[in-house]
Amino acid sequence: AYFLQRAGRDYVVFERSHAPGSFFALYPRHRKLISINKRYTGKSNSEFNLRHDWNSLLSHDHRLPFRHYSRDFYPSADEMVRYLEDFASLLKLQVQYNTAIIHVTLERDEQAWNGHYFILTDQDRQNYKCSCLLVATGTWVPNVVNFPGSEYVEGYETVSTNPEDFAGQTVLILGRGNSAFETAENILGVTNFIHMVSRSRVRLSWATHYVGDLRAINNGLLDNYQLKSLDGLLEGDLEDLAIVKDKKGKLHITLRFYLENRNISAGTDSITLPQDELDNFAPRAPYDRVIRCLGWKFDFSIYNRSLKMMPGKGDKKKYPQIKPNYESTSTRGLFVLGTASHSIDFRKSAGGFIHGFRYTTRAVHRLLEKRHHGVSWPSTVYPVTQLTNSIIKRVNEASGLYQMFSVLADIILLRENATAFEYLEEYPVGILAELETQTGRKAPSGLFVVIMEYGKNFSGADKDVFYYNRAVGEAQHAWQSNFLHPVIYYYKHLPTEHEMKLRPPDWPLPRPDAIHHIVEDFLTDWTAPNAHILPLRRFLENCLGTDLRNFFAESCFLFALTRQKLPPFCRQGYMRMQGLEGSEGLQRHAVEAGLLQDYSITDFLGDRPPDSHKGSEDQLLRDHAVSVRPLQHLVNAKDE
Numbered sequence: 001a002y003f004l005q006r007a008g009r010d011y012v013v014f015e016r017s018h019a020p021g022s023f024f025a026l027y028p029r030h031r032k033l034i035s036i037n038k039r040y041t042g043k044s045n046s047e048f049n050l051r052h053d054w055n056s057l058l059s060h061d062h063r064l065p066f067r068h069y070s071r072d073f074y075p076s077a078d079e080m081v082r083y084l085e086d087f088a089s090l091l092k093l094q095v096q097y098n099t100a101i102i103h104v105t106l107e108r109d110e111q112a113w114n115g116h117y118f119i120l121t122d123q124d125r126q127n128y129k130c131s132c133l134l135v136a137t138g139t140w141v142p143n144v145v146n147f148p149g150s151e152y153v154e155g156y157e158t159v160s161t162n163p164e165d166f167a168g169q170t171v172l173i174l175g176r177g178n179s180a181f182e183t184a185e186n187i188l189g190v191t192n193f194i195h196m197v198s199r200s201r202v203r204l205s206w207a208t209h210y211v212g213d214l215r216a217i218n219n220g221l222l223d224n225y226q227l228k229s230l231d232g233l234l235e236g237d238l239e240d241l242a243i244v245k246d247k248k249g250k251l252h253i254t255l256r257f258y259l260e261n262r263n264i265s266a267g268t269d270s271i272t273l274p275q276d277e278l279d280n281f282a283p284r285a286p287y288d289r290v291i292r293c294l295g296w297k298f299d300f301s302i303y304n305r306s307l308k309m310m311p312g313k314g315d316k317k318k319y320p321q322i323k324p325n326y327e328s329t330s331t332r333g334l335f336v337l338g339t340a341s342h343s344i345d346f347r348k349s350a351g352g353f354i355h356g357f358r359y360t361t362r363a364v365h366r367l368l369e370k371r372h373h374g375v376s377w378p379s380t381v382y383p384v385t386q387l388t389n390s391i392i393k394r395v396n397e398a399s400g401l402y403q404m405f406s407v408l409a410d411i412i413l414l415r416e417n418a419t420a421f422e423y424l425e426e427y428p429v430g431i432l433a434e435l436e437t438q439t440g441r442k443a444p445s446g447l448f449v450v451i452m453e454y455g456k457n458f459s460g461a462d463k464d465v466f467y468y469n470r471a472v473g474e475a476q477h478a479w480q481s482n483f484l485h486p487v488i489y490y491y492k493h494l495p496t497e498h499e500m501k502l503r504p505p506d507w508p509l510p511r512p513d514a515i516h517h518i519v520e521d522f523l524t525d526w527t528a529p530n531a532h533i534l535p536l537r538r539f540l541e542n543c544l545g546t547d548l549r550n551f552f553a554e555s556c557f558l559f560a561l562t563r564q565k566l567p568p569f570c571r572q573g574y575m576r577m578q579g580l581e582g583s584e585g586l587q588r589h590a591v592e593a594g595l596l597q598d599y600s601i602t603d604f605l606g607d608r609p610p611d612s613h614k615g616s617e618d619q620l621l622r623d624h625a626v627s628v629r630p631l632q633h634l635v636n637a638k639d640e
Contacts, residue, residue, distance in 0.1 A: 001093040002059055003365035007373075013093065014120070014128075016100040021084035023140055024077045029161050030186050034178060034215045035354060037075045039067040050399035054211075054355035055080065057087055058362060064090065074217055099123075104133070105304035106331070113372075114332040132368065136337040136361075139318055143294035145174070148259050149243025152251055156183060156293040163190045169288035171195070172253065174238055176202050180293035181218035184231075188220055193230035195283055196221065199237050203461040209454055209484075210347050213461075234282055243290060244271055250286035298340050307331050312343045319343035324430025325438065326364050335368075337361050344430065349407045359400035359408055363428055367438055376440030379413075379424045385569045387412070388537045388548055390423055391450055395486040395518065395526050400426040405452035405484060406508045412448035413441055418544045419568065429508050433497040448543075449489040449509060455482035456506060471520055475535045478519035486526060488536070490514040490543045514543050552590060 004011040016022065028034075038052035046065075050056065055066035055075065064087055070079040088095055103121040112131055120128040142157055144150075156179050160166075166187040173180050176198035184194050202222070203213040224231040242259050244252045254273050275284040297318035303309040308330035311317045319342055321329045326341050328334040341360065342352030350356025369375040382390055391412075394401065400408050409429045413422040422441060429451065436442055458465065465482075472480050489512040499510040516539040518526050526532040541548050547567040551559075556574035559566050566575065590596040 001088075001095065002057070002091055003362060005091065005093055006060075007365075007369060007375075009373075011094060012128075013095040014099045014101050014122070015095050015097045018097050019081070019085055020088045020095070021081045023138060024080045024084070026157070028077060028179065028182055029156060029159070030182050031077050032074050032182075032217070033077055033080060034074060034211075034217055037066055037070055037073055039071065045397055047399055048397040050355075051402045054353065055083070056358075057354070058358050059087070059091060061090060101302060103302055103304065104307060106306040116333070118334070131333060132372070133334045134337055134364075135320075135334065135340060137299065138339040139296040139298050141297050141299045142292075143297055143318070144292065145238045145294065147239055147241050147243075148256060149245070149251075152243050152245055153290045153292045156180075156291065159183070159291050161186065163187050166191050166289070168192060170285060172197065172251070172283070172287045172290045173293055174198070174290065175293035175295070176200070176214070176233070177293065177295055178212075178215060178218055179295065181214055181221060183291060183293055184221045185218050188224070188231070193232070194221060195232050195234060195287075197234040197236055197238070197241075197283070199235070201235060201461060202233060207459070207463050207465050208347070208461055209459045211350055211353060212347070232282075238294075244273075246286065250288065251290055252286050253283040307334065309334075316343040316346055319346070324428055325367055325434075326360065326428075335364055337364060345404070345407045349405055350403050351407060355403050359404050359426055360428070362400075363408065363426060370438060370440050374440070377424050377427070377438070379422045379439075379441060381415075381420055381422050383420050383568070383572045384418055384544070384546070385548065385550070385572055387421055387540055388533065390421075391448075391486075391488065391536065391540075392526065392533060394425070394450060395452070398425070401450070401452050401486075402484070405454070409449050409451040409508075411435065412450065413443045414445040414447060414544075416445055418445065418546060419572075430500075432509065433495055433500050435494060443494045446490070446492045446543075447494065448540075449491070449512075451487050451489070451508060452484055453487045453508070454484055455480070458482040471522070473519065473531070475519050475531050478517040478535070481517055481520035483520040484524070485520040486518040488516045488518070488539065490516075490539075514539070552596060554596075 001011065001013050017025075019025075033055070035054035036052065037055055038049075041049050041052055043049060049065075053066060056064065064083075066075070066079075066083055069083045069086075070076065072079075087093075100123045101120050102123055105119050105121075107117045107119050107129070108115065109117050114131065118130050118133040120130070120133075122128070142155055144155075153174065156175075163186055167190045170192045171184075171187065171194045173184055173194060173196045176196060180196060180198075184196065188194065203210070204219070205211055205213040205215050207213075221231050222233075223229075225233055240256050242254045242256045244254055244259075246252060252273060254271065258272050258274070273284075274281040295318070298311070298320055300309055300311060300320070307328070309328065310321045310330065312319050312321050319340060320336055322336045322341060322343060323329055324344060326335050326337065326344065328336065338357045338361065339352045341357065344360075345351040345356075351360055366375075366377050370377060391410075394410055398410070401410060404426070407429065408426040409432075411424040411427050411432075413424070415421060424439060424441060427435065427439070429449065431438055432449070457463075458470075470482055472478070472482075478485070489509050492513050495510045503510040516536065518532055518536060521528070521532070537548050548569075549567060550569050551567065551574075553574055556566065556570035559570055560575070572578075587596065591598045
């Protein structure tokens with residue numbers, strides 16, 4: 001809504017609740033967010049600071065960074081609700097509250113740009129018609145597993161948050177995500193013990209580098225488990241379980257196949273339990289309560305079959321199927337934004353969370369601006385001499401590249417003869433082959449793609465990310481970098497759709513003509529002259545076949561007299577009478593830095609023997625470089 005408002009577009013937001021952020025009014029149940037609010041970074045660069053602010057939405061309003069709303073590193077969900085209310089009101093967004101859309105269908109119309117309109121019906125049977133539909137309803141329908149006895153299970157959405165209600169009880173939690181561990185953390189100190197069962201092993205976010213996996217703030221139960229303090233974790237398919245309630249109200253865990261041809265209501269006396277055959281069956285102790293914490297899924301129920309809104313496959317079945325441009329795979333003009341669009345980068349990047357989808361949402365807006373209004377993707381044109389500096393600046397401060405690693409990338413389009421380039425920020429790499437049509441920008445002479453990546457074999461639930469020598473520090477080993485670091489791909493031609501489909505597994509892009517890794521850095525500060533900048537500049541020079549160094553005016557003067565082709569810096573600066581005007585201070589600095597030899601007029605005229613002026617012109621120019629002078633004087637000297 002913010003981006004549409006700034007662009008002056010005709011839009012409306014339908015919100016089911018009476019205020020924004022109704023999901024956060026209830027969840028997380030124990031009110032502590034796991035999105036960090038790092039108020040201090042030692043820097044005043046607002047773009048850089050967004051790398052460590054996981055709660056703010058993007059806007060121009062200086063009142064709306066989230067740090068103004070909370071001082072806590074892990075803020076309260078109530079503060080998020082207040083923040084979203086202010087965001088909508090201060091920016092005067094067009095939101096229609098108390099409007100629940102209960103049905104969406106298509107109306108075929110040849111006059112529509114995509115051959116149809118969307119018809120939305122609210123709870124009062126009022127219809128709304130639009131040609132472009134953006135769905136940002138999140139995933140809010142609880143995941144429920146049905147098995148014999150599942151009626152005895154309490155849901156995360158309704159279970160008590162008062163720890164005293166669990167005092168002296170034995171609890172089983174179904175699930176192993178952050179909501180499950182959040183629930184366990186709340187009652188850890190009052191229960192007899194807590195067991196947790198799930199289909200897969202626990203995934204720690206510090207090992208997978210995926211913020212949706214278990215975060216350290218909630219993992220106290222793991223300590224208890226590994227230090228043998230009664231609490232524990234089990235793996236098993238929940239659909240194979242069954243729960244039987246005895247006469248005392250205790251809940252017993254058994255397996256579904258034990259209940260075949262049995263009457264579950266008959267109680268435990270007539271049902272064979274696993275411990276009857278295996279007396280050390282792990283969850284043999286009866287439980288007082290069983291709590292379901294299995295996350296949420298997208299609500300597909302309101303969409304008519306005509307929209308062909310289909311769930312994804314496998315682990316992505318809780319999200320709708322969409323293309324890399326966030327448009328529905330089956331219905332043109334229907335885009336999915338926010339958490340519900342996480343199928344694009346599920347378990348890879350941050351697209352399911354505020355600090356990720358704030359950038360993908362902006363990217364979708366830019367795609368729509370080009371499609372519907374002919375507004376090309378924002379870009380800036382620079383002379384090729386600024387190529388190294390432009391890349392270094394972006395990798396050191398860009399928050400979109402940093403948060404949406406391997407998904408969003410900066411694109412550098414080379415102009416003819418590589419004398420200039422066009423810089424596009426945070427473009428979805430999944431649609432790189434469609435860049436010219438999606439952005440309105442041309443790539444006739446090749447391109448660079450700047451992206452952030454982790455090491456290929458560093459992340460995983462079973463990985464030890466704290467092993468010795470886990471990081472490299474020398475530029476020649478940069479390709480072995482494990483931690484998040486910049487990678488630059490060079491293509492002589494824009495990759496085709498076929499090449500995108502054939503890219504290697506886990507590669508965000510097809511094989512390039514050349515690739516360069518900037519070595520990982522402990523401070524994520526890629527400004528070291530020798531370790532970071534010099535290898536990058538040489539890579540760019542090798543790709544372009546040109547010299548990207550910067551020169552003092554006197555060096556350009558020398559090149560002008562001795563070479564047929566000048567470096568770009570001299571052609572675009574010195575030969576056009578541009579550059580720094582010389583001074584004694586500048587010359588002294590250059591001498592002290594070892595960039596120039598210390599030649600002086602007295603040395604030139606008085607200290608050398610008369611015959612020292614004999615020799616070739618080249619030797620004369622090498623031995624007696626012209627002192628730094630205003631560029632106008634140097635150009636006149638050359639002309640003469």
